[in-house]
Amino acid sequence: MSRAPGWAELYAWRVERDNGTPIFRQVYLQVRAAILSLTLAPGTRLPSTRALAARLRVARASVVAAYEQLLAEGYVGGKVGSGTYVSADLPEPLERRPVARGGAASRQPRLPAPALRLERMRQATGESETRPFAMGRCRLDAATAEAWRRLSQRALRTVSATHLGYTDARGLPELRAALCEYLRAARAVRCEPEQIIVTAGTQQGVDLAIRVLFEPGDEAWVEDPGYPPSRAALAAARVRTRPVPVDGQGLDVAAGRRAAPRARAAFVTPSNHYPLGVVLSMPRRLELLAWARDTGAWIVEDDYDSEFRYAGRPLASLQGLDDGERVIYVGTFNKVLFPGLRLGFVVVPRPLLRAMVNARHLSDRHPPSLTQAVAAEFMRQGHFTSHLRRMRQAYCDQRDTLVRELERRAGAEVDVESPDHGMHVVAYLRQERADVEAERAAAVRGVIARAISPLYVQAAPRSGLMLGFTGFAPEVIVQAAARLADAVRATPRARQSSGPGPPRGGRA
Numbered sequence: 251m252s253r254a255p256g257w258a259e260l261y262a263w264r265v266e267r268d269n270g271t272p273i274f275r276q277v278y279l280q281v282r283a284a285i286l287s288l289t290l291a292p293g294t295r296l297p298s299t300r301a302l303a304a305r306l307r308v309a310r311a312s313v314v315a316a317y318e319q320l321l322a323e324g325y326v327g328g329k330v331g332s333g334t335y336v337s338a339d340l341p342e343p344l345e346r347r348p349v350a351r352g353g354a355a356s357r358q359p360r361l362p363a364p365a366l367r368l369e370r371m372r373q374a375t376g377e378s379e380t381r382p383f384a385m386g387r388c389r390l391d392a393a394t395a396e397a398w399r400r401l402s403q404r405a406l407r408t409v410s411a412t413h414l415g416y417t418d419a420r421g422l423p424e425l426r427a428a429l430c431e432y433l434r435a436a437r438a439v440r441c442e443p444e445q446i447i448v449t450a451g452t453q454q455g456v457d458l459a460i461r462v463l464f465e466p467g468d469e470a471w472v473e474d475p476g477y478p479p480s481r482a483a484l485a486a487a488r489v490r491t492r493p494v495p496v497d498g499q500g501l502d503v504a505a506g507r508r509a510a511p512r513a514r515a516a517f518v519t520p521s522n523h524y525p526l527g528v529v530l531s532m533p534r535r536l537e538l539l540a541w542a543r544d545t546g547a548w549i550v551e552d553d554y555d556s557e558f559r560y561a562g563r564p565l566a567s568l569q570g571l572d573d574g575e576r577v578i579y580v581g582t583f584n585k586v587l588f589p590g591l592r593l594g595f596v597v598v599p600r601p602l603l604r605a606m607v608n609a610r611h612l613s614d615r616h617p618p619s620l621t622q623a624v625a626a627e628f629m630r631q632g633h634f635t636s637h638l639r640r641m642r643q644a645y646c647d648q649r650d651t652l653v654r655e656l657e658r659r660a661g662a663e664v665d666v667e668s669p670d671h672g673m674h675v676v677a678y679l680r681q682e683r684a685d686v687e688a689e690r691a692a693a694v695r696g697v698i699a700r701a702i703s704p705l706y707v708q709a710a711p712r713s714g715l716m717l718g719f720t721g722f723a724p725e726v727i728v729q730a731a732a733r734l735a736d737a738v739r740a741t742p743r744a745r746q747s748s749g750p751g752p753p754r755g756g757r758a
């Protein structure tokens with residue numbers, strides 16, 4: 251009576267013991283999928299629980315539990331133990347329903363315009379890659395991991411009403427106090443704890459800024475080249491992004507004034523331009539602040555990794571120079587500690603504070619209290635400062651290894667300047683090799699090397715590869731650099747050899 255291949259199919263399935271899904275659920279999901287795809291047709295008798303358990307090498311109780319679930323949901327009928335059949339009156343699986351007239355297009359629900367815009371966006375650059383030289387990775391050293399574990403356990407043991415109830419949309423007062431102290435001392439940020447909103451990271455800080463600043467159709471300056479997620483978040487809010495070129499002194503403010511003098515805001519990475527690593531020079535900082543003051547514009551300062559400065563103290567923030575409260579300072583712990591933490595902060599100019607707190611409240615109310623409690627204690631007990639000290643040293647060694655190996659193995663093909671800050675190196679390709687092709691050649695060799703040319707909008711693109719060095723031990727870097735050198739050499743060169751060099755005067 252069965253029209254389909256039947257239950258012998260079930261025996262080909264695999265049950266994985268360590269994949270985090272309970273065995274009974276794995277069995278349930280596979281039987282259900284077979285029923286929905288008609289591999290097991292209506293009326294087919296399922297194998298006995300004993301037989302299936304024996305074939306899959308699982309406990310019979312797991313198969314019984316799976317069958318009971320299927321029975322409860324109406325996929326099968328009969329009685330577990332005395333014959334179980336696939337139900338005869340199941341709805342047709344969606345993919346087998348007759349196609350409506352007008353073909354595939356008319357079958358698709360019409361998506362709202364915002365959904366279409368978001369769907370068409372390039373995949374976000376968030377790296378889940380673990381291979382060298384993936385960007386933005388960190389090495390969590392043993393002392394930090396241990397301190398974090400201990401403080402987390404303590405927070406769980408001493409969980410109180412504060413942790414379990416609703417809190418201030420800005421976050422826990424103790425974390426804001428610790429952040430304020432740190433930002434004043436290390437980044438010369440002008441702030442009081444009440445101006446700080448704890449976020450899930452830069453991306454949420456940028457999102458909040460966009461919510462309070464823009465109407466659809468407003469203009470915003472973005473760096474060209476620049477950080478795609480900020481540009482994408484602006485585009486999703488229907489803000490018209492105006493690319494402003496970046497030269498050896500950082501954002502070309504005069505060009506921005508010419509192109510979009512009435513823009514509502516400028517999005518900048520002044521301490522470490524993404525991706526080129528240029529530091530916004532002091533004259534340009536003053537020029538940018540003057541533009542904001544003159545026109546009533548705002549500046550969103552993305553200060554994502556300036557803690558990692560390898561020569562001298564971290565540079566002062568742009569916000570610290572601003573006496574007109576025009577700068578929204580966006581910071582993150584996701585670089586300095588670890589990206590999975592999802593913890594960051596915004597320092598909000600007082601005139602925007604109430605609006606931004608309300609925006610936060612409407613978006614996700616407030617940050618999770620337990621993580622904040624751990625982070626506050628981590629800072630208060632001095633672990634944060636010692637973590638920074640250790641990581642600066644480790645990352646500095648890793649940077650040196652990478653630069654040395656690139657020069658040794660590919661000195662003729664790439665031009666690398668050792669950055670004195672940040673988490674990645676840009677290797678500019680000589681001989682007009684195309685960076686996107688080199689990226690592909692590197693991927694084939696198991697190396698992640700992100701091309702910079704796709705990050706340009708209007709400015710003439712340079713050809714270079716971004717290489718994150720913070721996530722990898724020196725011995726890993728040495729091996730990967732050799733494979734990368736191979737990849738670059740395997741990339742075809744253009745006829746003329748006059749490759750672009752690094753931006754001149756890029757270091758402040």
Ligand SMILES: Cc1ncc(COP(=O)(O)O)c(C=O)c1O
Pocket residue numbers: 386450451452453454477519524552554581582583584585589594
């Ligand atoms: C320019 C820039 N800003 C911010 C971030 C960090 O974002 P988040 O804190 O949301 O992880 C990154 C990460 O790659 C970045 O490159």
